[in-house]
Amino acid sequence: MQIIINKEDNHTYIYQQIYENMKELIMSKQFIANEQLPSKRTLAEQLDVSVNSITTAYEQLLAEGYIYTIERSGYFVENITELTTTKKIRTELPEDLREKEEKREDWLSFSHIAVDATLFPFQDWAKSEQKALTNHLEELGHLTHFQGPLQVRKSIAQLIEQTRGVDCEPEQIIIGAGTQNLVGRLISMYPKTTRLAIENPGYQRFYQLFSDLGYAVQPISLDEQGIKVDELTDAEADFAIVTPSHQFPTGTIMPISRRNELLNWAAKSKNRFIIEDDYDSEYKYETDHIPALQSLDQNQQVIYSGTFSKPLLPSLRISYMVLPFELLRKYRNKYENRIQEVNTLDLYTLHYFIKDGIYQKHIRQMTRHYKKKRFRIIRLLKETFHEKVTIHDIPAGLHFLAVFKTNKSYAEIKEIAEKQKIEIYLLDRFMTAPNESSRGQVGVIIGFAKIKNADIEEAVARLSSVME
Ligand code: 76U
Numbered sequence: 001m002q003i004i005i006n007k008e009d010n011h012t013y014i015y016q017q018i019y020e021n022m023k024e025l026i027m028s029k030q031f032i033a034n035e036q037l038p039s040k041r042t043l044a045e046q047l048d049v050s051v052n053s054i055t056t057a058y059e060q061l062l063a064e065g066y067i068y069t070i071e072r073s074g075y076f077v078e079n080i081t082e083l084t085t086t087k088k089i090r091t092e093l094p095e096d097l098r099e100k101e102e103k104r105e106d107w108l109s110f111s112h113i114a115v116d117a118t119l120f121p122f123q124d125w126a127k128s129e130q131k132a133l134t135n136h137l138e139e140l141g142h143l144t145h146f147q148g149p150l151q152v153r154k155s156i157a158q159l160i161e162q163t164r165g166v167d168c169e170p171e172q173i174i175i176g177a178g179t180q181n182l183v184g185r186l187i188s189m190y191p192k193t194t195r196l197a198i199e200n201p202g203y204q205r206f207y208q209l210f211s212d213l214g215y216a217v218q219p220i221s222l223d224e225q226g227i228k229v230d231e232l233t234d235a236e237a238d239f240a241i242v243t244p245s246h247q248f249p250t251g252t253i254m255p256i257s258r259r260n261e262l263l264n265w266a267a268k269s270k271n272r273f274i275i276e277d278d279y280d281s282e283y284k285y286e287t288d289h290i291p292a293l294q295s296l297d298q299n300q301q302v303i304y305s306g307t308f309s310k311p312l313l314p315s316l317r318i319s320y321m322v323l324p325f326e327l328l329r330k331y332r333n334k335y336e337n338r339i340q341e342v343n344t345l346d347l348y349t350l351h352y353f354i355k356d357g358i359y360q361k362h363i364r365q366m367t368r369h370y371k372k373k374r375f376r377i378i379r380l381l382k383e384t385f386h387e388k389v390t391i392h393d394i395p396a397g398l399h400f401l402a403v404f405k406t407n408k409s410y411a412e413i414k415e416i417a418e419k420q421k422i423e424i425y426l427l428d429r430f431m432t433a434p435n436e437s438s439r440g441q442v443g444v445i446i447g448f449a450k451i452k453n454a455d456i457e458e459a460v461a462r463l464s465s466v467m468e
Pocket of ligand 1: 314
């Protein structure tokens with residue numbers, strides 16, 4: 001038996017060396033199954049180490065199943081099932097899986113997805129977090145309610161009642177990490193034969209999500225009022241997913257008649273539902289807030305879906321939905337064993353952030369900021385592109401649609417934008433069936449939450465060199 005101990009080795013304990021050696025001897029069958037190992041005392045003397053070291057090594061081998069013990073007899077080698085596979089020589093990560101550290105230095109961005117985090121009141125957020133720690137420390141030691149803490153749902157219910165006219169009890173709110181998770185779970189309660197209608201152009205991540213879940217997704221076209229209800233009827237849809245506050249991505253605010261038309265469509269069958277994706281309703285620049293579609297619903301057929309990604313930060317991952325009673329019962333039956341996915345500390349932080357009025361103050365400040373920035377960008381785009389740009393100037397949300405006259409294709413524009421280091425999202429991303437008539441023009445979603453005031457001129461100049 002060959003056990004070599006290096007007492008000079010300062011990095012590996014004696015017991016570890018014994019353990020490694022013994023493991024090697026067992027695996028290479030120098031010790032055979034059921035063979036008795038030397039007693040601890042004998043081995044300690046042989047190796048000139050303490051009995052303690054041997055005990056620790058044996059205990060570890062025992063815990064991992066290399067050896068077993070018989071009381072008053074000693075330690076024996078286990079009969080170990082061997083791995084039938086042989087180790088592949090190449091164990092490095094294949095190149096296609098390798099991630100590159102993407103540094104978009106010197107880039108400017110008209111992204112509608114990001115916001116300028118330097119404008120977020122982190123100090124106030126930290127104060128709210130301190131309050132959350134002081135008042136809810138005990139609760140952080142366990143799992144919260146699967147819908148999110150009731151207290152937090154109460155403050156969200158109050159907030160959306162005040163700001164959006166949403167009629168709901170805190171019990172109806174489900175908090176989750178992102179709209180996709182929530183809506184995905186909701187839809188999954190229904191059979192795969194359920195027909196889901198989405199706006200076209202619309203939120204492509206919904207399209208992807210529903211298709212991935214195995215549902216037939218019906219893209220429905222829009223007119224100047226929003227989703228076409230007659231197409232919805234023709235598609236025999238069960239669910240319609242809409243963005244009435246600020247159509248994504250075209251920006252249309254759905255007028256009251258279309259809202260009522262939509263509600264009337266739903267009312268024709270108790271199995272029809274509307275998901276109101278109210279993703280950026282917090283920002284209106286020239287009008288007052290427009291009540292949510294949910295507030296007009298008298299039939300419990302609208303599911304209201306909200307998010308803190310736009311008013312606060314997209315990286316927070318706090319979203320929620322408000323379920324009608326029947327769906328809430330169904331949801332609870334199906335999902336009460338799912339663990340709430342948002343960090344409880346963040347949720348209580350949000351609670352104090354709202355309760356202490358900081359949330360509303362932030363929205364007021366950001367509204368002033370965005371209003372000016374939006375105005376500057378639109379003015380500059382008009383001055384730069386003249387008749388070559390058509391701006392869908394709807395004073396709401398954090399982006400607008402600008403259509404540029406150009407002979408370049410969407411693919412070409414993307415390639416040049418990359419070279420010019422300007423991040424832009426083009427309308428084709430949101431089209432489920434791009435149409436031929438749009439030749440000679442390219443739609444760009446101009447998001448204005450991320451770009452800094454000081455960079456606007458340069459960003460528009462880059463955009464101009466992309467389009468020319
Ligand atoms: C969300 C629309 C139309 C919902 C949105 C967004 O998961 O709550 C856009 C893109 O943050 P969540 O998503 C809310 N409905 O635009 C927010 N924007 C998306 C997520 F950041 C990205 O991919 O074009």
